[in-house]
Amino acid sequence: MTTTLLAGGGTAGHVNPLLAVADGLRARDGSDEVLVLGTREGLEARLVPLRGYELLFVDKVPFPRRPNAAAARFPARFLRAVAQVRRIIRERGVDVVVGFGGYAAAPAYVAARRERVPFVVHEANAKPGLANVLGARGAAGVGVAFEGTPLRGSRVVGMPLRREIVELDADALRAEAARHFGLDATRPTLLVFGGSLGALRLNTAFGDAWRDVLDAGWQLLHVTGQNSDLPDPGASGYAVVRYVDRMDLAFALADLIVSRSGAATVSEISALGIPAVYVPYAVGNGEQRLNAASAVRAGAARLIDDADFTADRVRDEIVPLLRDDASRTSMRSAAARTGTRTGTENVIALIDAALAR
16 A cells, blocks of 8 residues: 655645546555645645545745745744654655645655655646745656746646546537537637636626627637626627636637636646637736746647737737637647646656656
């Protein structure tokens, strides 16, 4: 029996690939033990137990960004977190540690090294986080979701994805998806979404240009986000929804997508081979633009800066693409070449290789 400790959390970007790998390990051999290490404050505190995994806690110790009192306390607090993980590794007989970034990952890497337990790093974003930059230096294996991610010793393994995405058969689900959203399965569909909270820039642009989409012979599925007050004109062929709990159905209906470019979003769209136009979220350290870069280079997607995304840009660039069957076909072929549905299996292969060393 092998005991694997999966470390990560804080945000969905860390928790979801972690859970995908956990599910893959459990499905492969039910006798193996899968443990999850996280913090009490992160999203994992809710999602991991719901999925049926034992969640073990480590103190949340943010890396200091400036010299202040918190920075002075950091070394002692971090060493205490490392000691917590070392105790877990010894008491639970952990054979391998797998980190996905976030507050739990950094002490897990250090603890694994000190306990002489192999560890594997997976980085979901094209711009790696500090914990994974440090962890990659001594890891037995390093996997990244996107080509060009600057992480030492890494290889592209893709993103561990949700099972409903991995197993999605768009053709088989298209009629059900159309009924679900009140649309026509025989007409091409543009899917627009900006995450669970929506994207004001996308909502504003399509709230003004939706008629142009319909005039091009397409229908529009517009996921505005839970907090949006964008009015629904009630037009046939224009479905305005605040939130979608069945993204598999939305993807099954989509012939072209306009969205933000979070790591999971780009990975799922590419894995499904759907042409896309990405509008990277402008706040942060620029990782969304980098996440989209490999798909854009491959010809699977186009990119429009957030500041430039207006109703006129939709009319000038998106609507002509809706009428250009040849360009969309080329983008779809490129997406099928760049995306992968085997990210979970690829990470598990890294784990197996680390155990065999």
